[in-house]
Amino acid sequence: MDDRNSDGSAGIPAAPAHGNGGPPDLNQLRTFLAVYRAGAFTAGARILGLSQPTVTAQIRALEGRLGRELFERRPRGVAPTPFADDLAARIMGPLDALGAAAGTAAGPDEDGPAEPVHLAGPAEYLAHGVLPTLAPLVERGVRLRVAFGLTDGLLDELRGGRHDLVVATARPRGRSLAWLPLSDEEFVLVGAPVWAERIGGRIAAEGPAALHGVPLVAYAEDLPILRRYWRHVFGRRLTAVPAVTAPDLRAVRAAVAGGAGVSVLPRYLCAAELASGALVPLHLPEDPPINTGFLVHRPGPPAHPHVTLVRDHLVRHGRETGERPAGQ
Template sequence: MDKPNAPLTDFRAARFDWTHARAFLVTAETGSFSAAARALNMSQPTLGRQVAAFEAELGVTLFDRVPRGLSLTPAGLDLLPHIRAMGAAATQAARVASGQATTLEGSVTLSVSEIVAAYYLAPVLSALRRSAPGLQIEVLVSNEASDLRRREADVAIRSFRPTQPDLIARKLRSEAVYLYAAKDYAATLGPDSAHADLSRADFIGYDSGPRLRAALSTLGLEVAERQFMRLSNSHLVVADMLCAGFGVGILPERVAAQMGDLVRVGSYPPIHYDLWAVAHRELRTSARIRALFDSLVQYITV
């Protein structure tokens, strides 16, 4: 037999189902199963089963049948204000989530490499400042790929297309990478930069490992490991070394064009790679992330 005045602490909270609790709440507030079913746009038998399931979960009787409909038991009366507060909290949570999805205010994190941060982002950030002044952009600069699935960033620009199915990617542009050197240094390698003798050149690289040398080998250029005289894992430091005349290195054509006295050396074809804007699937529901992503597409694709 039920204990009408059982304390709320006796309820089996571990098996609590909000769908059933909502059925109880609407039934209590409308006074009948039929009115509650209409309010929740479901059949009366379905609603009745949800209320009965809620009573079974809690181990109490919540309603008594009376001639004019339903009457709350003492346990139901005791429970009602708590469930009503939960309903209000759920409504507020939905409003907050909706605001987060539609507002262009708050923070959003963009992960990019040093080169992209220094030479590609200015028009993107300037445009967002005009169109979404309440948006705070945090630029996370790293030459390692951030893990969007772990939310290390909201959006990233990568030099490869992601393979994870839960990421959304858009190709921004293709880049051509050539060999460059400072004019004065190039002049020491031959009569003109196009015919530079790179067999006696010093090279500047991100490392002296096989990947870069293999890429150069595909161009017909065999570079010995000992020729890599300056190394740095920083893209910008490598670019500064090139400008300072320390040797020959690779740079995207767009970046080299903004760096003053650098000249292309050798008559080798370019190495190509693509830039991709990448975001988590929240891109589809968050106005903040969508605004940043769309701005990257608009201003870096050109």
């Protein structure tokens, strides 16, 4: 019977109780690390430019040398065993450093254009708080390739080598990625002046009952940010159907400013509207919801110096300004 995973990789039998001796082959370790980061044999093979059977054979050989099973088959891809987590933690730095030393990417002071830095994160935050601040680096020769998306998918792509840096709305799990905190951001319940006049100060006295029947404008149908606000501030579960959904917080902001209803937005995204009066804070709790954002990268030295330049610039800017992505 053809024993294959759903990702097309051949099944890996249990490793023998004891290794067959000899140090692990460097190519086998590279292959292991690619599969570990990608979470699948086929994805690891694409990263390495190898065939899937070759990758499977190298993992089997490495398991035989180590006498330990490295991956467990899952419906989609594979999951590392605890031994694999420990192995990855030990070899990531040295292998990444070796790869960087052997690479040919141009540095900041070399002739010709440098390799671009691939940066990804929430569209709203990158457009508002990142791209404008990186202008001085672009003048210094930094080239950028920007992608938008949600945290889970972008982190998978980071493991697979598609991005250099990812702005994440949650701290990554496991040891396959490294992260640095950016800053914290407060969420604010906002509405246009017309809704502030209707609701007045009732929320402080009545709680969420004051918002009964008020249209809600949300990022998604399941009201992710609104639900968190309700739970944190009111201690209640929000069960409602949004009047308007738009998968971009800038569109949510525009709809709310136009009077379509109320919503919860990160303060950085609506600071100008709050200052001008186009939006009004409807409630000012003593303990507003706060979310911490993270800048995530693969462990070890970056592929080229401009990645370090962008990473350090974003972390420094985030700490100085407090701007960061919304926790969607």
